Amino acid sequence: MVDVSGKPPTERRAVAEAIVTLAPETISLIVDGRLAKGDVLTVAEMAGVMGAKRTAELIPLCHPLPLSDVLVEITPERAAGGLRIRASVATTGPTGVEMEALTAASVAALTVYDMVKSVDRGAIIRDLRLLEKSGGRSGAWTRPDVPVEEGRRPRGRQRR
Amino acid sequence: MVDVSGKPPTERRAVAEAIVTLAPETISLIVDGRLAKGDVLTVAEMAGVMGAKRTAELIPLCHPLPLSDVLVEITPERAAGGLRIRASVATTGPTGVEMEALTAASVAALTVYDMVKSVDRGAIIRDLRLLEKSGGRSGAWTRPDVPVEEGRRPRGRQRR
Amino acid sequence: MVDVSGKPPTERRAVAEAIVTLAPETISLIVDGRLAKGDVLTVAEMAGVMGAKRTAELIPLCHPLPLSDVLVEITPERAAGGLRIRASVATTGPTGVEMEALTAASVAALTVYDMVKSVDRGAIIRDLRLLEKSGGRSGAWTRPDVPVEEGRRPRGRQRR
Amino acid sequence: MVDVSGKPPTERRAVAEAIVTLAPETISLIVDGRLAKGDVLTVAEMAGVMGAKRTAELIPLCHPLPLSDVLVEITPERAAGGLRIRASVATTGPTGVEMEALTAASVAALTVYDMVKSVDRGAIIRDLRLLEKSGGRSGAWTRPDVPVEEGRRPRGRQRR
Amino acid sequence: MVDVSGKPPTERRAVAEAIVTLAPETISLIVDGRLAKGDVLTVAEMAGVMGAKRTAELIPLCHPLPLSDVLVEITPERAAGGLRIRASVATTGPTGVEMEALTAASVAALTVYDMVKSVDRGAIIRDLRLLEKSGGRSGAWTRPDVPVEEGRRPRGRQRR
Amino acid sequence: MVDVSGKPPTERRAVAEAIVTLAPETISLIVDGRLAKGDVLTVAEMAGVMGAKRTAELIPLCHPLPLSDVLVEITPERAAGGLRIRASVATTGPTGVEMEALTAASVAALTVYDMVKSVDRGAIIRDLRLLEKSGGRSGAWTRPDVPVEEGRRPRGRQRR
Numbered sequence: 001m002v003d004v005s006g007k008p009p010t011e012r013r014a015v016a017e018a019i020v021t022l023a024p025e026t027i028s029l030i031v032d033g034r035l036a037k038g039d040v041l042t043v044a045e046m047a048g049v050m051g052a053k054r055t056a057e058l059i060p061l062c063h064p065l066p067l068s069d070v071l072v073e074i075t076p077e078r079a080a081g082g083l084r085i086r087a088s089v090a091t092t093g094p095t096g097v098e099m100e101a102l103t104a105a106s107v108a109a110l111t112v113y114d115m116v117k118s119v120d121r122g123a124i125i126r127d128l129r130l131l132e133k134s135g136g137r138s139g140a141w142t143r144p145d146v147p148v149e150e151g152r153r154p155r156g157r158q159r160r
Numbered sequence: 161m162v163d164v165s166g167k168p169p170t171e172r173r174a175v176a177e178a179i180v181t182l183a184p185e186t187i188s189l190i191v192d193g194r195l196a197k198g199d200v201l202t203v204a205e206m207a208g209v210m211g212a213k214r215t216a217e218l219i220p221l222c223h224p225l226p227l228s229d230v231l232v233e234i235t236p237e238r239a240a241g242g243l244r245i246r247a248s249v250a251t252t253g254p255t256g257v258e259m260e261a262l263t264a265a266s267v268a269a270l271t272v273y274d275m276v277k278s279v280d281r282g283a284i285i286r287d288l289r290l291l292e293k294s295g296g297r298s299g300a301w302t303r304p305d306v307p308v309e310e311g312r313r314p315r316g317r318q319r320r
Numbered sequence: 321m322v323d324v325s326g327k328p329p330t331e332r333r334a335v336a337e338a339i340v341t342l343a344p345e346t347i348s349l350i351v352d353g354r355l356a357k358g359d360v361l362t363v364a365e366m367a368g369v370m371g372a373k374r375t376a377e378l379i380p381l382c383h384p385l386p387l388s389d390v391l392v393e394i395t396p397e398r399a400a401g402g403l404r405i406r407a408s409v410a411t412t413g414p415t416g417v418e419m420e421a422l423t424a425a426s427v428a429a430l431t432v433y434d435m436v437k438s439v440d441r442g443a444i445i446r447d448l449r450l451l452e453k454s455g456g457r458s459g460a461w462t463r464p465d466v467p468v469e470e471g472r473r474p475r476g477r478q479r480r
Numbered sequence: 481m482v483d484v485s486g487k488p489p490t491e492r493r494a495v496a497e498a499i500v501t502l503a504p505e506t507i508s509l510i511v512d513g514r515l516a517k518g519d520v521l522t523v524a525e526m527a528g529v530m531g532a533k534r535t536a537e538l539i540p541l542c543h544p545l546p547l548s549d550v551l552v553e554i555t556p557e558r559a560a561g562g563l564r565i566r567a568s569v570a571t572t573g574p575t576g577v578e579m580e581a582l583t584a585a586s587v588a589a590l591t592v593y594d595m596v597k598s599v600d601r602g603a604i605i606r607d608l609r610l611l612e613k614s615g616g617r618s619g620a621w622t623r624p625d626v627p628v629e630e631g632r633r634p635r636g637r638q639r640r
Numbered sequence: 641m642v643d644v645s646g647k648p649p650t651e652r653r654a655v656a657e658a659i660v661t662l663a664p665e666t667i668s669l670i671v672d673g674r675l676a677k678g679d680v681l682t683v684a685e686m687a688g689v690m691g692a693k694r695t696a697e698l699i700p701l702c703h704p705l706p707l708s709d710v711l712v713e714i715t716p717e718r719a720a721g722g723l724r725i726r727a728s729v730a731t732t733g734p735t736g737v738e739m740e741a742l743t744a745a746s747v748a749a750l751t752v753y754d755m756v757k758s759v760d761r762g763a764i765i766r767d768l769r770l771l772e773k774s775g776g777r778s779g780a781w782t783r784p785d786v787p788v789e790e791g792r793r794p795r796g797r798q799r800r
Numbered sequence: 801m802v803d804v805s806g807k808p809p810t811e812r813r814a815v816a817e818a819i820v821t822l823a824p825e826t827i828s829l830i831v832d833g834r835l836a837k838g839d840v841l842t843v844a845e846m847a848g849v850m851g852a853k854r855t856a857e858l859i860p861l862c863h864p865l866p867l868s869d870v871l872v873e874i875t876p877e878r879a880a881g882g883l884r885i886r887a888s889v890a891t892t893g894p895t896g897v898e899m900e901a902l903t904a905a906s907v908a909a910l911t912v913y914d915m916v917k918s919v920d921r922g923a924i925i926r927d928l929r930l931l932e933k934s935g936g937r938s939g940a941w942t943r944p945d946v947p948v949e950e951g952r953r954p955r956g957r958q959r960r
Contacts, residue, residue, distance in 0.1 A: 001849060002197075003869040005811055005890045011485055018285075037162075037221055042362045046540045047220050049481060050370075053536050053544050056853050058214065058267050059274050060207050060846050061197055064853050064866055066544055068574060069483040090485045092574075094868060094892075099274050102285075106266050107218050109288075114219050114259050121290060121301060125178075125262075128269075128285035130277075141281060161369060163389040165331055165410045171645055202842045206700045209641060210850075213696050213704050216373055220366045224373050224386055226704055228734060229643040250645045252734075254388060254412075321689060322517075323709040325651055325730045357482075357541055367540050374538065376693055378587050379594050380527050380686045381517055384693050384706055414708060414732075419594050422605075426586050427538050429608075434539050434579050437610075441621060445498075445582075445608040448589075450601060461601060491805055522682045526860045529801060530690075533856055533864050546864055548894060549803040570805045572894075642837075658925075677802075677861055687860050694858065698907050699914050700847050701837060739914050742925075746906050747858050749928075754859050754899050757930075761941060765818075765902075765928040768909075770921060781921060 001061045007094035012135030013069075014089055016101035018109045018128040021082040026120040030083070031076050037115040041074045044085075044111040048072035051107025052089055055100045065093045067100060072108050082123075085109055086131075096136050102128060161221045167254035172295030173229075174249055176261035178269045178288040181242040186280040190243070191236050197275040201234045204245075204271040208232035211267025212249050215260045225253045227260065232268050242283075245269055246291075256296050262288060321381045327414035332455030333389075334409055336421035338429045338448040341402040346440040350403070351396050357435040361394045364405075364431040368392035371427025372409055375420045385413045387420060392428050402443075405429055406451075416456050422448060481541045487574035492615030493549075494569055496581035498589045498608040501562040506600040510563070511556050517595040521554045524565075524591040528552035531587025532569055535580045545573045547580065552588050562603075565589055566611075576616050582608060641701045647734035652775030653709075654729055656741035658749045658768040661722040666760040670723070671716050677755040681714045684725075684751040688712035691747025692729055695740045705733045707740065712748050722763075725749055726771075736776050742768060801861045807894035812935030813869075814889055816901035818909045818928040821882040826920040830883070831876050837915040841874045844885075844911040848872035851907025852889055855900045865893045867900060872908050882923075885909055886931075896936050902928060 022030075030040045037043075049070045056064040069090040077084050087104035089097040109125040116123055134140040182190075190200045197203075209230045216224040229250035237244050247264035249257040269285045276283055294300040342350075350360045357363075369390045376384040389410035397404050407424035409417040429445040436443055454460040502510075510520045517523075529550045536544040549570035557564050567584035569577040589605040596603055614620040662670075670680045677683075689710045696704040709730040717724050727744035729737040749765040756763055774780040822830075830840045837843075849870045856864040869890035877884050887904035889897040909925040916923055934940040 001867075001870045003871075003890065005813070005868040005892065007868075013485070039359070039362050042359050043220055043366050046363050046366055047218065050537070050540050051218055054214070054218065057850070058207065058211055059271050060203055060850050061271075061274060063868065066546060066573065066866060067481075068485040068487075068543065070481045071483075090483065092485065093866065098277060098281075099270065102270055102273060106270060106285075110259065110262055110266060111219050111221075113262065114221060117258060117290075121258075122303060123289075125266075125288040126286055128288070129283075130281060143282060161387075161390045163391075163410065165333070165388040165412065167388070173645070199839070199842050202839050203846050206843055206846055210697070210700050217370070220370050223388065226386060226706060226733065227641075228645040228647070228703065230641045231643075250643065252645065253386065321707075321710045323711075323730065325653070325708040325732065327708070363540055367538065371538055374534075377690070378527065378531055378534065379591050380523055380690050381594060383708065386706060413706065418597060418601075419590065422590055422593065426590060426605075430579065430582055430586060431539050433582065434541060437578060441578075441610060442623060443609075445586075446606055448605040448608070449603075450597075463602060493805070519679070519682050522679050523686050526683050526686055530857070530860050546866060546893065547801075548805040548807075548863065550801045551803075570803065572805065683860055687858065691858055694854070698847065698851055698854065699911050700843055701911075701914060738917060738921075739910065742910055742913065746910060746925075750899065750902055750906060751859050751861075753902065754861060757898060761898075761930060762943065763929075765906075766926055768925040768928070769923075770917075783922060 001063065004063060004094040009093050010135050011092050012090065012096045014096060014098040014101040014133040015131040016087050016105045016129065017131050018085045018105040019080060019082055019126045020085065020109050020112045021124045021126055022116065023120050026116050027076055027078060027082065029119065035115060040112055040115045043115065044108045045072040045074055047111040048087055048104040048108030052100045052104035055103040058103060059099050062099050063095050065091050065097065067091050070104060072104050074108060083112060096133055098130050098133055102130060161223065164223060164254040169253050170295050171252050172250065172256045174256060174258040174261040174293040175291045176247050176265045176289065177291050178245045178265040179240060179242055179286045180245065180269050180272045181284045181286055182276065183280050186276050187236055187238060189279065195275060200272055200275045203275065204268045205232040205234055207271040208247055208264040208268030212260045212264035215263040218263060219259050222259050223255050225251050225257065227251050230264060232264050234268060243272060256293055258290050258293055262290060321383065324383060324414040329413050330455050331412050332410065332416045334416060334418040334421040334453040335451045336407050336425045336449065337451050338405045338425040339400060339402055339446045340405065340429050340432045341444045341446055342436065343440050346436050347396055347398060347402065349439065355435060360432055360435045363435065364428045365392040365394055367431040368407055368424040368428030372420045372424035375423040378423060379419050382419050383415050385411050385417065387411050390424060392424050394428060403432060416453055418450050418453055422450060481543065484543060484574040489573050490615050491572050492570065492576045494576060494578040494581040494613040495611040496567050496585045496609065497611050498565045498585040499560060499562055499606045500565065500589050500592045501604045501606055502596065503600050506596050507556055507558060509599065515595060520592055520595045523595065524588045525552040525554055527591040528567055528584040528588030532580045532584035535583040538583060539579050542579050543575050545571050545577065547571050550584060552584050554588060563592060576613055578610050578613055582610060641703065644703060644734040649733050650775050651732050652730065652736045654736060654738040654741040654773040655771045656727050656745045656769065657771050658725045658745040659720060659722055659766045660725065660749050660752045661764045661766055662756065663760050666756050667716055667718060667722065669759065675755060680752055680755045683755065684748045685712040685714055687751040688727055688744040688748030692740045692744035695743040698743060699739050702739050703735050705731050705737065707731050710744060712744050714748060723752060736773055738770050738773055742770060801863065804863060804894040809893050810935050811892050812890065812896045814896060814898040814901040814933040815931045816887050816905045816929065817931050818885045818905040819880060819882055819926045820885065820909050820912045821924045821926055822916065823920050826916050827876055827878060829919065835915060840912055840915045843915065844908045845872045845874055847911040848887055848904040848908030852900045852904035855903040858903060859899050862899050863895050865891050865897065867891050870904060872904050874908060883912060896933055898930050898933055902930060
């Protein structure tokens, strides 16, 4: 574990993303709410939020941190052939929350798979990656290959 | 949660895989044991094993199950541009362990990212997916696009 | 902890219930999906399911058990002045799942409170109690004061 | 999860209560220390304290917070027909600890039930509710229907 | 993790012990119930029982197992200069519970230390070790240097 | 739980130690990396770090705290007849981290035992104790009987 003793707490945020590739019929089942296991988007978003809070238990060298915000949003995208999962996490602390954002996106993606696996066992979780981070001594970072408009928070959905 | 009351316990196994794409220099740092945070392969394999045991806490509709085997193996592959993570999980129970195998691979991959992120923030976790499962009423399944020789367990490494 | 060594595993089920008393406007906000924190029924049902799986961690003398079914259903009842939460849990094991059913109902009820507390701080969780249990040496038990028709599982909702 | 980024940490406290209704003989067994499972009051108070620390794991949208105080006190009250459980929780943080106090009271109540259920299966957990909170932007709140003298901390018991 | 797939479940038990060495006055404070933090023996016994249930989360290569019995007993022994902690754990499973017994004793001992550290910071946890195990292919084992009469379960205390 | 409301956060550190006594051949197996279960030192150090983060879940009256550093180092010492485990933990908080350091050392020691128990069932965990603490109102404390040179952090190993 990196020793962060004596580092002052600062506001930090990190955003991560994953794609779950699904068969077209599976996307329809999700959008139409016809899956036997229930409301995939709500359940997976919530699982992602809860997963973020378990990061320090799962990742051996992560610092346990209070979190001031966790937001997970899952958007069906037929063009991308699946669901886009975006997780945004914030803290006021001595170290960053990149792992929390990635863990949130990962647990949300695994939950999607669990809920569709009886009808789409071949679904794949792709491209789990950090999109951006801010705060801390190393400052802001944005993944070079992300178009600007993707960085905006989707509107019109309830925050969770 | 699917009601599995009355289903007899049977032996089941599932194998999942993920790839962590890394910069070539990062692969060298890992292989040469020169990363400040320590022995990436051993730590991430162990985190994956521990992660498998937390699956039912993370994935809302997973059944808590006793596990009879969890094996996580991480192999540097310069040709694939990163690390290949393979997780194999077994139980004797009324339902399968696909989610446990996927969770193990996912937590191992996240741990790799955590240990390299100071030198390779752009690393990506790609293609987390089920490779095969056996046991249970639905029987054996193998992902169609996996060449046969990939299905073999690597030799000459300590099991964990 | 009661020593259950040598007791044969048998199929067991327990059903518990709680009522969350809410202001009439709060019930409307929930039913109409207008609460800022999101879909109360789905989130609370899911939290109840996950809570059932943590029972042995929370209750000191509970045995850790594999669970074969957890179902939590929350029904708005204007006549009862709130939400009715019903949790049904099953296992095949040497001891019963009364505590798992009660814990599921309790965590679901607490989650409801968390999601409405900004608009209805005075909400009360009332009458958390076991309704019935079956299986095991002591056999079936039904709470005397529960009318028969309440024992039926609600229809037409997705199972979770 | 409500975004509390940028909110300054302030001292906060919340007090919650539950009643466990028991048969008169069960109260006697508890008071006289004659229950086979042991010292109900001490065990349940301890379980309540530990439960408070798990709140953010159980309640999906709760923020993980450091806690500066958790006190759970259980008082047999023959007049009320059972045990009165009171939980008081404090933090210095950007959000309140109402859910922690309610979770502590809830887990303590469930633990009482677990320890008496072999002799009093019909016991009921009633009236789990917030009594008061202080600190934070919304300031102090006291449940209107609680007589003033109930707000005092019981004396003469060890704090836990 | 050792692969125990296909091994039949059998009844198994393990007994472990630890000694907490304390100043004579500390032993008196515990026996007389005069410590500010409360009833050390009851709280530490209960923490040990709960700790046994967390073994597979703490010890990387331990199998998650259902437990059929956990008993922790703490006995003040002025002659030994402290407290003797004995933990006995049973399962019906494919592998043994030595680690569960040792973890129970260890968590109970740490809890004792936590409750006395303000008055006896120099207390030492000594000689945490397995006393005996039974069941499984390797059969029964008893530590050679334990006198026979120590193997008996203490009488006259409530089981927990 | 001791009420630490209103106490200002200060930097604190605690160091604890344990010895695992092993047969000489077991020490050789560990040092030569010939144990079937893998790299004992790395796995046990990692388990100790993760164990420190679970302290407040295991020890009933411990406060949950953010941790700014956890370092566990295990050194084979043939002269001492085993492995020396040293854990150092830091926080910036209102209370100390003695229990976190002791828990880290304890979990690391238990993990060592788990990995050697098939070849050395009689191994003993001895002398788990606090070596020193600093910070907080009570200030610095060093165990009287520890020679000064033992207090130095070992050099030339990767920090973890």
